[in-house]
Amino acid sequence: xxxxxxxxxxxxxxxxxxxxxxxxxxxxxxxxxxxxxxxxxxxxxxxxxxxxxxxxxxxxxxxxxxxxxxxxxxxxxxxx
Amino acid sequence: xxxxxxxxxxxxxxxxxxxxxxxxxxxxxxxxxxxxxxxxxxxxxxxxxxxxxxxxxxxxxxxxxxxxxxxxxxxxxxxxxxxxxxxxxxxxxxxxxxxxxxxxxxxxxxxxxxxxxxxxxxxxxxxxxxxxxxxxxxxxxxxxxxxxxxxxxxxxxxxxxxxxxxxxxxxxxxxxxxxxxxxxxxxxxxxxxxxxxxxxxxxxxxxxxxxxxxxxxxxxxxxxxxxxxxxxxxxxxxxxxxxxxxxxxxxxxxxxxxxxxxxxxxxxxxxxxxxxxxxxxxxxxxxxxxxxxxxxxxxxxxxxxxxxxxxxxxxxxxxxxxxxxxxxxxxxxxxxxxxxxxxxxxxxxxxxxxxxxxxxxxxxxxxxxxxxxxxxxxxxxxxxxxxxxxxxxxxxxxxxxxxxxxxxxxxxxxxxxxxxxxxxxxxxxxxxxxxxxxxxxxxxxxxxxxxxxxxxxxxxxxxxxxxxxxxxxxxxxxxxxxxxxxxxxxxxxxxxxxxxxxxxxxxxxxxxxxxxxxxxxxxxxxxxxxxxxxxxxxxxxxxxxxxxxxxxxxxxxxxxxxxxxxxxxxxxxxxx
Numbered sequence: 001x002x003x004x005x006x007x008x009x010x011x012x013x014x015x016x017x018x019x020x021x022x023x024x025x026x027x028x029x030x031x032x033x034x035x036x037x038x039x040x041x042x043x044x045x046x047x048x049x050x051x052x053x054x055x056x057x058x059x060x061x062x063x064x065x066x067x068x069x070x071x072x073x074x075x076x077x078x079x080x
Numbered sequence: 081x082x083x084x085x086x087x088x089x090x091x092x093x094x095x096x097x098x099x100x101x102x103x104x105x106x107x108x109x110x111x112x113x114x115x116x117x118x119x120x121x122x123x124x125x126x127x128x129x130x131x132x133x134x135x136x137x138x139x140x141x142x143x144x145x146x147x148x149x150x151x152x153x154x155x156x157x158x159x160x161x162x163x164x165x166x167x168x169x170x171x172x173x174x175x176x177x178x179x180x181x182x183x184x185x186x187x188x189x190x191x192x193x194x195x196x197x198x199x200x201x202x203x204x205x206x207x208x209x210x211x212x213x214x215x216x217x218x219x220x221x222x223x224x225x226x227x228x229x230x231x232x233x234x235x236x237x238x239x240x241x242x243x244x245x246x247x248x249x250x251x252x253x254x255x256x257x258x259x260x261x262x263x264x265x266x267x268x269x270x271x272x273x274x275x276x277x278x279x280x281x282x283x284x285x286x287x288x289x290x291x292x293x294x295x296x297x298x299x300x301x302x303x304x305x306x307x308x309x310x311x312x313x314x315x316x317x318x319x320x321x322x323x324x325x326x327x328x329x330x331x332x333x334x335x336x337x338x339x340x341x342x343x344x345x346x347x348x349x350x351x352x353x354x355x356x357x358x359x360x361x362x363x364x365x366x367x368x369x370x371x372x373x374x375x376x377x378x379x380x381x382x383x384x385x386x387x388x389x390x391x392x393x394x395x396x397x398x399x400x401x402x403x404x405x406x407x408x409x410x411x412x413x414x415x416x417x418x419x420x421x422x423x424x425x426x427x428x429x430x431x432x433x434x435x436x437x438x439x440x441x442x443x444x445x446x447x448x449x450x451x452x453x454x455x456x457x458x459x460x461x462x463x464x465x466x467x468x469x470x471x472x473x474x475x476x477x478x479x480x481x482x483x484x485x486x487x488x489x490x491x492x493x494x495x496x497x498x499x500x501x502x503x504x505x506x507x508x509x510x511x512x513x514x515x516x517x518x519x520x521x522x523x524x525x526x527x528x529x530x531x532x533x534x535x536x537x538x539x540x541x542x543x544x545x546x547x548x549x550x551x552x553x554x555x556x557x558x559x560x561x562x563x564x565x566x567x568x569x570x571x572x573x574x575x576x577x578x579x580x581x582x583x584x585x586x587x588x589x590x591x592x593x594x595x596x597x598x599x600x601x602x603x604x605x606x607x608x609x610x611x612x613x614x615x616x617x618x619x620x621x622x623x624x625x626x627x628x629x630x631x632x633x634x635x636x637x638x639x640x641x642x643x644x645x646x647x648x649x650x651x652x653x654x655x656x
Contacts, residue, residue, distance in 0.1 A: 007346030014338065023324045031466055035498055039327055041261065042497050042504075046461060047320060047331025048490035049429040051512040052373045052590055056493040058581060060505035061381045061512065062161055065573070067655045068383055 092548050101361045104291030106556030109368025109589075113560055116372075116588025117567070120579050125168040129578045136160045146236055148246040151221070151228055154253065160574050165583025177276055177283070178591035180317040180332070180598075191318045192273045199270040206265035217259035220252040281310045284595060288361065298355065305356020308349075312339050312602035313595070328458045329491050333429060333601045337447055340605015341613075349606045357603040363437055364553040366596030367522075370430065371560030372589040374519040375580070377569045382509050383652055385644035389484045390513040393633070393640050397425040398521065401629035409621050414533055415441035419449045420622055422521055424629045427511065428453045428487030431518045433597065438526035438554055439533070443604045444613045452626045453487045460630075461491040465498035476653050477641055479503035483510025484637035485630070502656060519561045526554045 026032045039046065044056060051057040097103050120126065136156035143153040165171065181191035190198075227248035231241040285306045292302045313332070316339055319325060320332035343349060349357070379387060398421050405417035419441050423432035429450050436446040464486065468478035479502065482495045489511045496507030530549040531541050541549075564584065568576040616622065645653045 003346050003348070007342060010342050010346060014342075018319075018325050018330060019322065022328060026324060026327070031462065035462060035494070036324075036327055038497050039494055040323075042493075043261075043264070044490065044494045044497055045326050045331070046329045046457075046488065046491040046494040047326040047334070049331075049333070049427070049488040050370070050373065051489045051508070051515045052581070052585055053594070054489045054493050054508065056497070056504055057489060057508040057512045058577070060508040061378070063505045064382045064509050064656065066157070068652065 096552075098294045099296065100552070101291060101295060101358075102364060102552040102556075104295065105361065105364030105368050105553045106559075108287065108291060108365050109371070109556055109560060112369060112589055112592050113372050113564070113584070116584040119170045120165045120168065120583040120588070121567075123165070123168050123170075125165050125583075126579060129163045129165065130575065132163060133160055133574050133578070146232070147242050148231075149249065151224055151249060151252070154249070160578075163574075163578040163582070164586070165579045166587030168583070168587070171583065171587030174587050174591060177280055178595065179271075179273055179276055179280075180594070181273060181277075181314060181321060182271075183321045183323060183326075184318075185323050188318050188322070191321055192277075194268070194270050194272075196270045199268045202268040203266045206262065206268075210259070210262040210266045213255070213259040213262040217252070217255040220248075220255035224248040224252040277314060280595070281307060281314075284310065284599070288358070288365070291361065292358070301352070301355040302358070303356070305353040307356070308353040309356045309599055309602045309606065312336060312343070312606065313598040315339055316598060316602060329454055329461065329488060330458075331490075332598050333450070334454055336598055336601030337450070337605040337608070340602050341608050341610065342605075344606050344608060345610045353606065357607045359443055359600055359603045359607065360437070362596050362600035362603060363433060366593050366600060367434055367437060368553060368556040368560055369589045369593035369596065370434070371519065371557040372564045373585050373593070374516050374557075374561040374565070375568055376516060376519075376561070376565040377576070378516050379513045381513060382506065383649065385480070385641075385649050385652060386510055386513050388644045389480050389637060389641050390510050391517060393484060393636050394425050394514055394517055397629060397633045397636060398422055400632060401425060401625065404628060405621075405625045409625055411621055411625065413445060413616070415439050416445040416448065416616060416622065417625065418525060419445055420452065420625050421629060422518075422525070423449045423453045423487065424456075424626055425633055426517055426521055427489065427515045428457060430515065431521060433600075434518045434522040434557070435525050438522040438551055439529045440551070444608055444616055447604055447608060447613060448616050448622055452622060456626060456630060457487045457491045460486050461495045465495045465503075468499060474646075475500050475503040476506050476645055476656050477638075479506030480510050480641035480645055481634075481638050483507035484514065484641065485633050486511075489515065506656065519558055522554055523558055526551055 026036050038044075042056065045054070048054050136159045139156040140153050143150045143156075146153075149157075166175065182194075184190035194202075224245070227241070227245040231238065231245040234241050236242055285303045288306065289299045289302060293299050313336055316336035317332045319335040319339070320330065325331070325335075340349075379391065401421040401424065402418050405411040405421065406414060411417040415436070418439055419432050419436045422435035423429070425431075426435075432446060432449045432453065435441070436443075436449070464482055465478070468481070473481070478499050479496050482499075482503070483492050483506060486492045486495055486507075489508065492511040493504055493508045496504035527546075527550075530546045534549060535541055564580060568580040570576075571579055
């Protein structure tokens with residue numbers, strides 16, 4: 001019986017923290033609310049740990065490769 | 081059930097090839113990798129992709145005469161970037177049957193089922209923003225065309241017209257990106273994941289049962305326990321995909337451990353389920369599959385500055401933190417020390433898993449390291465962009481700093497996005513380069529542990545002994561990385577990206593790897609004792625180690641990023 005009561009208490013504590021306290025905190029603190037909006041708009045999932053799970057990485061790689069390639073091309077063109 | 085992540089002991093034998101889980105992780109991992117290569121590299125999709133790339137390249141060559149990237153050049157570029165080998169029927173099949181519960185806000189059932197009406201309502205809700213963004217993009221395109229035509233009419237000889245065209249095209253690109261993002265939100269589709277999850281559970285049970293059978297373990301007992309592990313994994317995905325939970329980095333992996341531990345330490349993991357908690361088997365298989373995503377050709381994505389920030393600073397921080405833990409803090413467990421050091425310096429959870437497996441850390445040590453990483457990542461993800469904005473650090477430097485220091489890639493992209501698009505691109509790319517370091521880290525740690533840490537004082541270890549002790553799955557992990565890197569490199573940037581990144585990986589290895597890691601975390605939770613975990617916390621040394629190591633990392637990364645991006649290579653920074 002004690003074990004089941006313990007289980008319920010733990011579950012309740014963790015669930016209240018993640019699903020009640022954190023949403024409340026996010027809605028009240030401007031910087032957290034702003035972060036929430038940015039993440040929603042860009043569809044970024046901060047819980048993904050490896051680059052292949054984060055589409056923004058491939059986007060960034062393309063952007064930077066493009067920028068560096070155009071710089072290399074410009075240097076070639078400028079060379080006498 | 082073993083306590084260690086890796087339990088390889090004794091002499092190597094030929095029969096190890098079919099009786100040891102290290103080898104089964106390699107066989108299963110390579111089976112998935114080779115099937116994916118076989119399908120994507122020999123399909124008609126590849127021929128179509130090659131044709132489309134050739135056509136786009138021709139347009140880009142024609143447009144190369146202009147001193148700036150023209151509208152046609154960008155359209156051809158977009159065409160190439162949109163190419164995905166995973167659109168092949170095999171890719172669609174794999175992605176359909178490996179889906180995990182999706183995002184939700186208030187009702188957890190939304191992660192399993194989305195009705196036609198719900199999908200239509202969500203699409204309709206996003207429509208006004210899309211219409212607005214679309215109109216802006218069309219307007220920006222019209223302006224860009226006028227400016228480009230004017231520059232073209234002057235045969236690109238008028239510098240003022242060229243600059244005006246370049247600026248107008250830049251504005252169109254930004255507007256087009258916003259419209260693309262808005263459009264994606266109007267394409268909400270209905271789904272019902274319950275049948276696919278049942279199918280996936282059966283497939284994964286059979287997939288892992290092959291090795292279980294040859295390793296001489298009871299397959300029915302494994303399958304029985306596996307379904308509890310799978311159920312915990314599914315629930316972990318549901319909870320980890322709640323909007324606020326994932327915003328703070330508390331994803332499926334963390335929930336897997338928490339749910340498992342709550343079950344194990346309150347009502348208790350049922351005896352019949354314990355044979356399904358094959359932590360090491362799941363982790364090693366996941367790591368061999370992860371090897372296919374460790375692509376060495378990625379490290380040049382941002383040139384020399386990126387290599388210095390990600391590949392020079394990181395090993396220094398890793399080694400210094402480990403030595404600090406051993407000599408100054410006198411951490412009782414060197415394995416916990418190295419796992420926290422790698423987790424903090426390299427790339428969070430993935431580095432922690434690879435290092436823990438390479439040095440035979442206990443699962444409680446892995447859990448503790450990942451827990452520390454999650455807490456500090458959530459704090460740094462919010463504090464760093466706020467500090468960078470407050471102090472006025474430039475976007476590129478801020479992005480490089482974030483990319484080199486925050487542990488998880490998703491949190492890096494989040495913090496970067498908070499600063500701006502350039503910061504997000506630089507941060508995510510630096511992190512990606514750092515991610516590739518986990519292969520070298522795992523190999524280095526495995527060799528160091530075999531040759532130094534597991535030796536008695538004065539003992540010399542011969543090559544055969546190193547071979548006996550070496551965790552063999554690390555070789556599978558490295559072989560997968562080298563094989564996929566070589567093939568991706570030989571295909572070239574665009575074709576490699578379409579066939580490997582968006583084919584073999586996205587539509588083959590990654591979905592299975594994701595599930596293997598989620599299962600391993602659920603299994604870790606189900607077999608972890610709270611008291612044993614608390615024992616590692618004694619004295620707060622892990623927290624001190626993390627804080628000291630991360631402080632050093634923050635200082636060194638900022639200094640290196642400043643020197644590289646603003647003193648040695650300012651021309652690269654100017655171009656970004």
